[in-house]
Structures are given as C-alpha cells and as structure tokens.
Amino acid sequence: MSDRRSKTFYILAAIFTAYVLFLYGPMFAIFVLSFQGPEGGLTFPMNGISLHWFYKVFEGNGVVNIGAAFKRSLALGAVVMMITVVFSVAAGMAFRKGFKGASVLFYAAIASLIMPSIITSLGIALEFRLFDDLMINHANDLGLGWFAEGWTTAMGLFTSGLGAHLTWTLPFGLLIMFAIFNRFDARLEEAARDLGATPWQTFRHVVLPIILPSVVGIGLFGFTLSWDELARSSQSIGSVNTLPLELQGLTTTVTKPDIYALGTLTTAVSFIVIFAALFIIQLLQARQRRFGSDAGKGLM
C-alpha cells in the first residue's frame, strides 16, 4: 500500500511546500525590504542595506506616534492574555462539572467567534455611546449627578477595547480547554480525591500541572490574537489607536519602506512571544515526562 502511495505523496508534498512558500514568501520579502537603503523604495531592487527605516520608525514620522501605539498594544495584549487564561481555565473546569446554562455559554462563545467582527465592533460602540449619552444627559434624573460630573466617555482601551478583544480571544480559550479535557483522564482527579485532597488541592497539584502546557498555549493565543486584532477594535477602541489600527491607516498614506520596518518589528514581537511560548511548552512537557510517572521506581 505504501509503495503505491509514493507518487501521490510526492505530489501532495509539492503542494504542501508550495503552500508554505506562499505563506512565508511575501512576509520574507518585507523583512528583506525593511533593510532598504535610505534611497530605496517600496519594491525591489534593494538600494543598499541600512537600518535607516528602523530609525525612522523610532523617530516617528510626525503624523502618528508609533512608539505610544506600540506600548498600548503591548499593555492591552498582556491584560487580554491574563484574563483569557484565567477565565478560560475557570470556565473549562465549570463545563466538566456541568451547570445550568452551560449550553447557553457554549453557544454564546461560538456565536461570538463567528460573528462578523464589524457587527460586534459596531454593537460595542453603540452600547458605549448610549451609555455616555445617558450619563451626560440623564444622570441627574437617575440621581447619579455626582457620578456623571464632567463625564466625557466610558470608551477606552481598557473598557470597550478590552471587551472587544475578549469577545475574540475567549472563544479560542474555551475551545482549547474543551480539547484539553477531552483527552484528560478523570481517574486522576478521583484518585486525588480518594487520597483526601480538597478540590483546590486536586486542581493545584493534579489538574493544573497536567494541563499547564496547553494553558500556555491559551496565553499564546490570547496575546497574539489581541496584538494583531483590528476589525473588532476599529469602532470600539475610543480615541486612541492600537498598533494594527495605526498600521492600517499607514497603508493608505505611506510610500516609504518605514511601513515595512514597522511590519518587521511587529512580527518580531509576535515571533518572540510565539517561540517563548513554544519553548516554555517544551520545557513543561519535558518536566512532565521526568516527574509525570514513577512507574518502575517503586521500592522493591
């Protein structure tokens, strides 16, 4: 059977290779072009090699403050990552016990995942606008005048923006938790309980160490999805922009390779996070292999 397959294998392998080239080729082109000389343009050929365009990015081109957007996106990504990990793990545990409304939460997560982003973004923007309107025009009627004094807007990076990002990252987190627990051996928990462990001890010393590599994966999704998020932020972020929004704005105005330099920097951050996460996962799995089982080590 395997002999007969070999021809198909090579055809498929060729398609796969072409796909990988298709995935990485264009990205590679902009990495190279971001080292364009000062006189170079947006396309090949290279006109010398320099770090000129990276300096340009850090100097700022006067229109937008890229450095500030960079820091904002990092901070938001970190917060989104932490919330995604904690909420997903907690909800994943809840689904194992089962609770009333479990299927409501499940379908809400799926719907949130596949909802066209512009609709979610618009909805959040409307929600906050209506709330602001309520605060500015009707707070006194509600007896909240003291609270709404000088109210401008509740919209912002860590209110509406954070919420918009979570509607995108939490479904991924939850689905990964489902995948983890589908493979999880529940007898381990029972064994811990039989040995007198409290629910918290069972979680802390039995469940968590086993699922930890995958939890790092949830964190990876949480950060990178937020770091690159654009569509859901577009209407709901408020007055300040995240890095992808600035980048999108630059695509229509910039005619110099500094946009490539910025792209290279952004991707570098993604790659650092990806490889750090993969490294940690490897480390944790190696640790599990070392300490996971004491079979054969018992006293004779």
Place this chain on the structure above:
Amino acid sequence: MTQSRTSLIAWLQAGPMMLVFVAFFLLPLIFVVIVSAWDYNEYEMLPAFSFRGYTDTFEGCIVQLPELCTILKTYAKTVKLCFLTWLITLTLGFTIAYFLAFHIKSKTWQILLSLLCTIPFWTSNVIRMIAWIPLLGRNGLINQGLIDLGLIKVPMEWLLFSEFSVVLAFVHLFTFFMVVPIFNSMIRIDHKLIEAAYDAGASGFQTLVNIIIPLAKPGIVIGSIFVITIVMGDFVTIGVMGGQQIASAGKIIETRLNALQFPAAAADAVILLGITIVIISMLTRLVDIRKEL
C-alpha cells in the same frame, strides 16, 4: 459536598466568561437591532421609531429594476468573492489537511508541519496583506520578472488593488481556518476503515470519495462556517487589498459609521447578520458542532 454546592462553584467559575459575553457581545447585539430601527439626522441618532436605516439602504432598488441597485450589486459582489474564497480555501485546505493526516506518519513531523502552518496565523493580518505589495505592485517582483523575460511589455495593473488581490489575500490569510477543523476530523478516522476499503479493492480515489470525505464532513462544515462568516463581514482585507475601491457588505457598514449614520450602519449590520445566520443554519443542518469538539 452537596450537589448544590458543586453547581454553585461551577457557576462562579463560568460566571466571569458569561459576564464578558453578556456585556460585550449579547447586549451590543441587542443594541444593534434596536438602533437599526431608530431615526437619524446628519450628525446624531434620534431615539424614535423609524425604518429609515433600512429604506435608505435600499433606496431606488425598486425603481431601478430590473437593473440591480448599488446595494444589491455590492451584496452580489460580496457573495461572489466569498464563494471564490470558499472554493479555493476548501480545496487547498482539504489537500493540506489530507497530506498532514494521512501521508505524514511520524507524530513529531505532524506537529512540526502543523506548527509551520500555524505560526503565520499568530502574526499580524495587516502585515501579511502589506507583504503582497512588493510582489504584486506595478514595479513589483512579478511584473518586473515578466518584463525582464520579455513576456509582457507593460506592467499588469490587475495584480494589486483588484478583486484578484483580495481573493489572494483571503486565501493567504484564512486557509488555516479550513486546515485545522478538517485535519481534526481526519485524524479521528480509523485507519482500519481505509485498509478495509483497500482490501476490498477500492481505488485511492474511491476511498477518498466514499470514506474520507464523508467522515471529514464535520471539519469541512466547521471550516466553511469560519471562512464564509469572516469573508462576508470583512472590510479590512477588502479595504487594504482592494485599494479602498471595492465595496462589500462590511465596507458599507464602515462607510456609514464614518458618516456617523449609526442607525443606517446598524440596519446594514442586521441585514448582514441575517444573511450570515441563513448561511450558517444551512451548513449546521449538515453537522452537530457540539459533538465535534
């Protein structure tokens, strides 16, 4: 520990995520529906019942018949782009998943190659769109290369900022969403079934059509839902890769929002939502998503 205490703890554990979805997803959706039936003027929305958002959207559509009005043309174009993208991502995604699931025998290689396909998904979509400019632009690699070879005299303009580049970018960005669920369905297929088919004299093609495709159907449906909903609502890719010149269902909403016509934007969102729900419910007839996780 009593049953009620367990369920209380489960509630506390699931509560935070539920709250996020209520506050930032379900409530906003309700507001979209409500505001879509509000009145508006040049600069603000007016909380009075009106179907202006909807009637303005379809303005002139009946008068112009049998000619399609702008909005219907736009939806037709969105559906066309969506269908093309779906067809290509499905074919490509299925082939990739098939290769990874059935032709890569070693678990380590399977993980490594899957990772190779996943890493770009963790990087910025905008960057991955911009990355096509040096290749497809008027002075890009492809045009330069073809001119140098003497195959063409003037650069081809349709390579960038065209429907071609939009579909290319969709395929580039979203084939991943097909590969993952289809691969996930395929690795669950019992290899004994395939061997049995082989022993019974089935050709490779027959095995593919009669065994693998039916059993991979859940993955195909889930991947299709992902790709179709993303492309139907897209406005970023179409904006950047279409040079802000191509209209789409998502672009209409964005344009309305930039004009601060919130009820009209909400009405367009409700229409888009309706179309999306119809497509998804047709697809979910074919498969129970919950069973597939």
